[in-house]
Amino acid sequence: MAQLTKHKWLIAIAAAVIVVLAVIWIALSQASKPDRVLEKFENAVKTKDTKQLEGLIVADNPNALVNNTSLQAMIRYLKTNANSYQVIRDGIHNQIKDENYAETNQQISLVQDGKKWGFFPDYKLKVKTVHLKVTGQSDNDQLNVSIGNMKVPEKKESHTYGPLLPGTYQTNVTVKNSLGTFFQKEKKDLWGNSEVSMIVDDSRLAQKSENVQKGILEAIRKFNEDLSVYTTSGLDANKLSNATDSFKEDFSLEQAQFEAIKDYVKK
Structure with missing residues (x-):
């Protein structure tokens, strides 16, 4: 009788284990469905x-940064572009179907x-x-770009940054050229194409720069001042403080040539 009871307990335990394993299997199976x-x-x-x-998330390029910043950029784009988001959802629904x-x-x-x-x-x-x-607008523009405060791989010869997860990123661009140093802060949508272009309008940045505006006004003031001194000094090019040495030399040569032939010019 005791032996029979022991067998019943073993059968019950085995059945319970099977039930637990079956429940775990079903739970894991459900958790692994594509719908999840x-x-x-x-x-x-x-x-x-x-x-x-x-x-x-699996990027098609293993060099892409998959982190909180890039995932936020992707979510940010989808939250503000309902049509693109719906296309993605419909596509995944069709794949599951x-x-x-x-x-x-x-x-x-x-x-x-x-x-x-396994x-x-x-x-x-x-x-x-x-x-x-x-x-930039000029080949002489020196560009420094920050994308979402991430260290993004760059092809320096072409100023191409990536690979990046698609999304809306905060970009910060520093431009250095003959006019000065300018900064541009812009949100950029990287979506739909394998490469997205961004042209930095340094002319517009210069127009908005207080330092450039002050420099232009100062140059105009100085030019008017020099012009007054120049005309009252017998057209002495050396009085032009903003003129380059090359310009002064060329101007002096032309002035000497004019002096040599002016008597032959008909009045």
């Missing part, structure tokens, strides 16, 4: 919570990335990265 990835993605955008995207988890031509797509816990398909969001190309 979409749900986390939508909730992350809704609540602006980048932590929900940790471990879900068709059970097609290959990378699509959308900016973000759902892909299968190995196995989770048994279940692991689904991730594959993201197409973007490069930002910054140019």
Whole structure:
């Protein structure tokens, strides 16, 4: 009788273990469904919570920075561009419906990335990265660019920055040229293309610069002052304080040539 009771207990324990394992298996299976990835993605955008995207984002370029700043930039873009967000959601919905988890031509797509816990398909969001190309109006412009306060890889010969996760980034540009040093702060949408261009309008920056405006006014004042002295000094080019030595030499030569031929000029 005792032996029979012992067998019953063993059977009961074994059954309980099987039930627990079955429950765990079902729970893990449910947690690994592609719908859960979409749900986390939508909730992350809704609540602006980048932590929900940790471990879900896979960039198409391994050199891309996937961190809180870049994830915030992506969420920021999707929050303010409803049409783009809806296109992404519809695309992922269609992938789940068709059970097609290959990378699509959308900016973000759902892909299968190995196995989770060694048994279940692991689904991730594959993201197409973007490069930002910054140019000045002149080849002599010296540019220094900061994107979201991140250390972004740069191709110095072309001022191309990236790869970056797509999104809306805060950019800070410093421009140095013959007019001075200028600063531009601008939010830039990096989305839709593999490379996005940003042209720094240094003329506009110069027009808005108080230092440049003061410099122009001072140059005009000095020119008028020099012109008055110049005309009362017998057209002595050396009285032009803002003129270069080269200009003064050329002007003196032309003046000497004129003096040599002026008597032959018909009045």
